[in-house]
Amino acid sequence: METRPEITKKHKKMHLSRYRNRWGWLLISPAVSGLTLWVALPLLVSLVASLCDWDMVGPPQYIGLNNYKMMFTVDPSFWQAVGVTAYYTFAGVPVQIIVAFVTALLLNTNVRGIRFFRTLYYLPSILPIAVNSVLWLWLFNPHFGLLNIILEWFGFPPQRWVFGSETVIPSFILMSLWSVGSTVIIFLAGLQGIPRELLEAVEIDGGSGWHRFRHIILPLMTPIIFYTVVIGFITGVQTFTQPFMMTGGGPANASLFYVLHLYRQAFQFSHMGYACAMAWFLFVVTMIISGVIFKSSSLWVFYEGEVKK
Amino acid sequence: MTGGVSFAKDVTLTYVYWGSPNEKIAIENALADFETAHPGIRVRPMYLSADFVGIEFSAKMKALAQANVLPDLGYFREEDVGDWYAAGRILDLARYVERDGMDKDYLPQVWMRLDDKIVGSYTAAECQVLFYNKDVLREAGVPEPPTDYRNAWTWDEFVAYAREIVRDRNGRKPGEPGFDPNRIVRYGIGMDLWWAMLFPPLWSNGGDLVSRDGTEFLLDKPESIEVIQKIADLIHVHHVMPYADPSSAAAAAMPAPAIMLANGQLGFFITGQWELLDLAKMDFSLGVGALPIWKKPAQMYISGASVIFQSTPHPEEAWELHKWMMTPEKTLDLYTSGLWMPTKVSWYTNPTDLSKWIDNPVHPKGYKEAVVDSMEIARVVYSAAVKNFARIWGEAIAPELDKVWLGKATAEEAVKAARERVTQLDLLQGAWW
Numbered sequence: 001m002e003t004r005p006e007i008t009k010k011h012k013k014m015h016l017s018r019y020r021n022r023w024g025w026l027l028i029s030p031a032v033s034g035l036t037l038w039v040a041l042p043l044l045v046s047l048v049a050s051l052c053d054w055d056m057v058g059p060p061q062y063i064g065l066n067n068y069k070m071m072f073t074v075d076p077s078f079w080q081a082v083g084v085t086a087y088y089t090f091a092g093v094p095v096q097i098i099v100a101f102v103t104a105l106l107l108n109t110n111v112r113g114i115r116f117f118r119t120l121y122y123l124p125s126i127l128p129i130a131v132n133s134v135l136w137l138w139l140f141n142p143h144f145g146l147l148n149i150i151l152e153w154f155g156f157p158p159q160r161w162v163f164g165s166e167t168v169i170p171s172f173i174l175m176s177l178w179s180v181g182s183t184v185i186i187f188l189a190g191l192q193g194i195p196r197e198l199l200e201a202v203e204i205d206g207g208s209g210w211h212r213f214r215h216i217i218l219p220l221m222t223p224i225i226f227y228t229v230v231i232g233f234i235t236g237v238q239t240f241t242q243p244f245m246m247t248g249g250g251p252a253n254a255s256l257f258y259v260l261h262l263y264r265q266a267f268q269f270s271h272m273g274y275a276c277a278m279a280w281f282l283f284v285v286t287m288i289i290s291g292v293i294f295k296s297s298s299l300w301v302f303y304e305g306e307v308k309k
Numbered sequence: 310m311t312g313g314v315s316f317a318k319d320v321t322l323t324y325v326y327w328g329s330p331n332e333k334i335a336i337e338n339a340l341a342d343f344e345t346a347h348p349g350i351r352v353r354p355m356y357l358s359a360d361f362v363g364i365e366f367s368a369k370m371k372a373l374a375q376a377n378v379l380p381d382l383g384y385f386r387e388e389d390v391g392d393w394y395a396a397g398r399i400l401d402l403a404r405y406v407e408r409d410g411m412d413k414d415y416l417p418q419v420w421m422r423l424d425d426k427i428v429g430s431y432t433a434a435e436c437q438v439l440f441y442n443k444d445v446l447r448e449a450g451v452p453e454p455p456t457d458y459r460n461a462w463t464w465d466e467f468v469a470y471a472r473e474i475v476r477d478r479n480g481r482k483p484g485e486p487g488f489d490p491n492r493i494v495r496y497g498i499g500m501d502l503w504w505a506m507l508f509p510p511l512w513s514n515g516g517d518l519v520s521r522d523g524t525e526f527l528l529d530k531p532e533s534i535e536v537i538q539k540i541a542d543l544i545h546v547h548h549v550m551p552y553a554d555p556s557s558a559a560a561a562a563m564p565a566p567a568i569m570l571a572n573g574q575l576g577f578f579i580t581g582q583w584e585l586l587d588l589a590k591m592d593f594s595l596g597v598g599a600l601p602i603w604k605k606p607a608q609m610y611i612s613g614a615s616v617i618f619q620s621t622p623h624p625e626e627a628w629e630l631h632k633w634m635m636t637p638e639k640t641l642d643l644y645t646s647g648l649w650m651p652t653k654v655s656w657y658t659n660p661t662d663l664s665k666w667i668d669n670p671v672h673p674k675g676y677k678e679a680v681v682d683s684m685e686i687a688r689v690v691y692s693a694a695v696k697n698f699a700r701i702w703g704e705a706i707a708p709e710l711d712k713v714w715l716g717k718a719t720a721e722e723a724v725k726a727a728r729e730r731v732t733q734l735d736l737l738q739g740a741w742w
Contacts, residue, residue: 142552142565158491165711269699
């Protein structure tokens, strides 16, 4: 009689945990099966495909590491694509972050109609890249594009913009500045999170606006800058839509971005295996560089409450 | 209509196609008419929106092939036909064509023949056309070009007239003192520079990109180099042509030249016949002339392909629909609007049939002599036949030619570099047919 309640309790407990387990599995199953089916499995397939010659019409043929060999030793466009992508990313990301940061600083002031301006600067970033691309194709038009008309007002010669081999990447960077709105929002949120008392402390100590920026705002913003650098880098190396829609990789391969080259190999030239190998190389490189950025963060990213040795 | 062939009941065919909104409607109507005429056969249209270079279409079809859910028949990228036939994905139409005596009724270029097999047919007929703005020519004192394709202007005459049209901001012509090539307000010639557009001038001069059997690189022949250099000279020496689209950017398809022509900022525009669809809708006096001649008249035949897929369970019904779609009456709008030219012989030679598609305000005077008649000498472009053609162009030739159009390399330097790329990537692998 005395032991019974214990047994029942134990039984109940087991039953309950099994019951909970079952529900747990059931509830996470959409996410887990989605991840397995649409992410893990394709990843695995692409790794296998990268070892094959596969035109996607017939069956794949195993060729070992030939695709990787082709990539590093034969394909002249491969290194061109690496160079173009690196140029755009390493020149573009710093410019994008500086512009977004300065814009956020300006939008963090207390002037009349600030909400209007915040909306205005955010608006372009809600346009899909494809729409932006068509729009900018017209702005860049060498013959009746708005940009050349503006240059003309100031007496500068007309430019070829995305249609010139030297100007195409700077043009893409210029275009990317138009849609930094979402980064601006992140910076703005960060700026508004800076404790007022710290800023007031600088004022009481007789510090200038520069001091406030250099010793309070900038250090407190480094975690956010760090985040935008990582995201900006990953977005940069994956740039595809702009060159796909606007230049087709030209002129003279000057905008042959890595992912565009990969896409053309996969779907235009029917080299799915080679494209998969390219994708894996991109993955590894992205991992390594992201790792380096993370490692470097201890040198320059400051977290509130952290004590520097 | 059915010629003794009986069809199964309750058959559903899937017809894949792309095209502009207008083309979509015309095709849908033609498919609906087919259903009415063939009770028991239903047609499910599978519309894939148009993309100029066709990569997205290709990607979609490959995915369908891998999943074994290909449509029964429809449009297909012509450069993929060889690969797909070799992989056993495309139905040989030879016995149907022969059985129904289709051969003599259609232009000889229409059938995509691989040895004794017919792996598809070209959906329409297209060629290169010289369009011009009559008002611009009159204003510049330039005569309208001849319409007889056999007695057209020579290239040099054409360039000389084009120079007369060009004006800078101060009204000066090229060669006059003080002419400012950076401030040109009216140009003489616009020309698309992607691969098909280079064929007629190259062939006219006895040059080529590669040999038709896909074994030889011919762009470095002196005849080819001359054509490339002289086209580049339009931009950098004569200042008659705006630098618009690089060869590699056909995807962007910047509409500049067509709009410039309509605006009176351009005299001549050499482009595809299909541009007539858009040009005819713009409000200006459009003229059509014969293509300038280098050594002998030349014309190309180009079009997307139509195929029946091997996997169809209903080849007989699919062939019936294939034939239906090859009949110009069924999709008449596509011809009268200026988008397509027909594939049927009588629509070129029989005045009654001819008037069905060119007697309208869309097709300018002289169209018959300059365009329709020039199809007599039209050679089929070999983008479908030569293996690796998309790569030979896209990976080896186009990036190098861009440098010539940019004025950064001579034609000779560029074609040499293009040959090196072709060799390095081992792209010359012969032809499918």
